[in-house]
Amino acid sequence: MGLKEYLGDIWEAVATTAKGMRITARYGVDPRETITLQYPEERWEPSERFRGFLYNDIKKCTSCSMCVKVCPVDCIALEAVRGADKKLVLVSYEINIGRCMYCGLCVEVCPPKSLTHTSGYEKATVSRGELILHFVTEEAVEIKARVAKQVAEAAAKAEAAKEAKTTDVSPEAPTGAKGDAPSVPEKKGVPPVAQPAAPAFAAGNPAAGDDGEKKPAQEPKGEPAKPEESPEEGGGKTI
């Protein structure tokens, strides 16, 4: 190693250091370069397509359970019963946003466009139970009872209509149901094995919830959900 090289090394070290320090100094003294957003006071505006928490407008929802089928992580649980007018009545609609991965597949397939992403992104909570969003405010039992009653009424009405030709139905089920309606409450879409996990989760059982989250692969074990093969195909949208 010659002297020239030796001194060159020193010079290079000093020069490159100085170069770097000039850049850091420029950032250091220029307040315009600061890009921090003071979060709770300043907020950044989520963009239009922002995928925040899911929201289901149950007034528009047709309980088709497309979202349940398409969800890769089974975070949506839906229960519906056949109403007096043969339309499905939503009994409960729950989204576990602790499990949701915000992929947006459910929003894309939703035929009535009732399911949307909101721009909400703040949901810090101390209990896992709070991470389950309930969209039907009424008690499931009440809805079932009411629908059953309506169905029974409608059946009775239909029976009566056969004789008297008059119809009168309650406002919830405006269209009169003609013919027989042996409505049996049915559960739709939710894969059988995934189903028990959700109530355990809701009840605030962290262990059960944990397992479900960590090994999504093992959840639908015996009977893999094969959503697309199910008989009813609504909506013509490609996925």
Place this chain on the structure above:
Amino acid sequence: MKAHAEALPTQEMLINMGPQHPSTHGVLRVILRTDGEVVVNARPDMGYLHRALEKIGERVTYAQFMPFTDRLDYLASMNCNAAWAWTVEKLAGIEVPERAEYIRVIVCELNRISSHLIAFGSFTADMGAFTPFLYAIRERERVNDLFEDICGNRLTYNYVRIGGVSADLPDRFLEKTKEFLDYFEPKIPEYNNLISYNKIFVHRLANVAAISGGEAVAYGLTGPNLRGSGVSFDLRRNEPYSVYPKLDFDVCVGTGERGTVGDCFDRYMVRINEMRESVKILRQAIAQTPDGPVMAKVPRVFKPPAGEVYFRAENPRGETGIYLISDGTVNPYRLKIRAPSFVTMNIFEKVTKGLMIADIVAVIGSFDIILPEIDR
């Protein structure tokens, strides 16, 4: 060191580096056997993040697997999304509208920039210079903003769909991308001045863990790691897919400018230069993007024909290969993901022999591994 060790026998020390260690880029565990500071053997131990993605793939539909590809290489979700889409399209023979292909290329290259930024930033942070990391994150934030505009997410995008992309570009997206490029391009020389050619930095990396071209090929290194060893091979050019043939760009290779070809510095420099090339590609792609639909006609119940296909795409970390077997049902029969980081770790034990502990960090950083991809 050797002679010294013979004169004075020392005891080897067994150290666990990781799974919780600031520089193992996740939950990699390296079992180090060291003689003082000199590493006798460094054996990687992985699997701490194993989520059985391949098994999941056999249980979900083709479309449903798309969000899982986000979780493969989360710093380059777009590339993984697109790789999956291209694989399935190759299997099913789906023609994708040209606009969609251009959009894919644009988002992939943007993602390549953001991924290389993280590689650059975390690497310099590993080397002890924390500031460039923050600068890299700052630039990446802009890419994230663009991605948020386009798909609504900032990390796991799930934007590409089999047969196209999920939504057309939002208003002003291309202009915003251009603005970003104009902002970003001058930053690269700044990085070089700040850190790349810093004497200490060069000294830390030059001649460390040099991998010859032949070795790199034999050990299955791909992407920037392979090119760092002086092998000019880029799937975008050598096995072109999508609209890459229509775009003009250079393949960056390691030249050994500060040491031997294939050392850590070359691998690092390839990434820096590739960012520049990505900017070049992006400018062309933006200019060429045609109008038209962004989604091909794909049946909603998608059942590709039975068959086996292997597709590989040039991702920021190398070649992501997907070996897909279809039995004609809605679910993939077998899905194997050849993750570049995973294969790269093959050579890790070999190149780290005789290095120092600090060099292990440099090697991990220069390989730019990412753990979710290794463990899947």
Place this chain on the structure above:
Amino acid sequence: MMESLAISLVHAVPALSGVPLWTLTLLLMVVVAAVVLTFALLYAGLATYVERKVAGDIQARIGPNRVGPVGLLQFLADGIKLLLKEDIIPAQADRFLFALAPYLVFIGSFAAFVVIPFGVGLIASDLNIGVYYVMAISSLVVVGVMLAGWSSNNKWALLGGMRAAAQIVSYEVPVGMAILPAVLIAGSLSLQDIVRSQAGFLGIFGWNLFHNPFTFASFFLYYTAALAETNRTPFDIPEAESELVSGYHVEYSGIRFAFFFLAEYGDMFVVSALATACFLGGWHVPFLSVEALPASWGNLFSLGVFLGKTLGLVLLMMWVRWTLPRLRVDQLMRMAWKYLVPLTFFNLLGVSLWLLLFRGKGIPAMIASLFG
């Protein structure tokens, strides 16, 4: 010195004449020690704040800004937090040494404050071997660091401790050799004397920095070597966050960790103060003879000047830290033995020859003599 101060105090306040002199001396010692320690702690606390602020500015962030006005009280919050943290001693650790190590490091760093010439007459103890004392006492740090690394019974900590030992021992040599020119010029090891010797032509040209080319180089060599001795980036290999997790203090928590932390900032101050005293003329400013000022505010003024220069150097250290990457351990050693030691030796030789040839005159003095 304390005794003479006590005597003068007795003269000034006759009421104290009844108190035995030794009590008064002892009392004064305690008071002075308390003042120095308070200053040191206050400085260290604020320095952590400044460091974070500097880091923030450089990294296009803001840095602490929530506690108190512009985040000024952040260090208090941090201190309280550290005090309240659980003090964890690993089960396999050597409990006694583990507990002892932080104190050794702390003492090694803060005992050096005693001889720092803060201003005209503002020095806790003007030892006639001041420079020597600083070098010696700051070597105590290495014992503490090694103990910490060893007693933690953690391999990363052990590696950190070993690195620290190797590093500090190696860098003691260039540090000592780089500071010797100042001693040669002043002809004294007392820091007070060294500073006084720099009261030259127009204040600034008396500084050893401008004495001759060799002292000029000496300053930078000293600063570099001292940076390494304080274990700061780019020489922070004993901590090496990204390699050794946190090095020797990886197992420490709470107040014990705080001691290490404070010691680092204390060290920074000490080496900067030494550089100021030895090369930057201490409290001397251009166009003003500080020593001629009235003692009442002149001393305070000199204190301000001294602190200003020292803190400027500390700031420079922070700036360097947030710019440069870290050296590897062998490169660090190479730098010490291949670059710093020969260069400082060469410098020392140069300065000695210069002093011999020009009878102790510096370039400014020569120029001054040219013009009459």
Place this chain on the structure above:
Amino acid sequence: MEPKAIFEAVKAKFGDAVVELQEEGFRPAFLVVSPESVREVSLFLRDDPAMKFDSLMCLSGVDYKDRFAVVYHLYSLTIGHQIGVKAYLPREAPSLPSVDGVWPAANFQEREAYDLYGIVFEGSWDLRRILLPEDWEGHPLRKDYKYPEFYHGIKV
């Protein structure tokens, strides 16, 4: 080189060890070889000047329900052609020679196949589980894999 030509060349060299060429619906096409000959065929494919398959892109295990298979995707950087090699294995005690001496890249991927399928690669440098814990029972990617209920007393 076209798969057909490669098949002809390999067939000429190894005879019955090469069973068939799977072309329809397979991209790339596969040479089906007998498991015992995998190593020799690999060496030939790597070293023959007309083949020069210097890079093993991907090595995968596959469970075809009735049998296993190990699939090698090869690529030649110098020539730029690719081919697949497939070796079918019985479900009972599947094993075949390791190719990590041919392409070092195989090592981790063989370990992965061993881990997830239980396929034994004879003569491998270091055949241990790679993704799963050392004491994991079963091979999860097998189609008949039973999910364990407990792992070290922890409910899975």
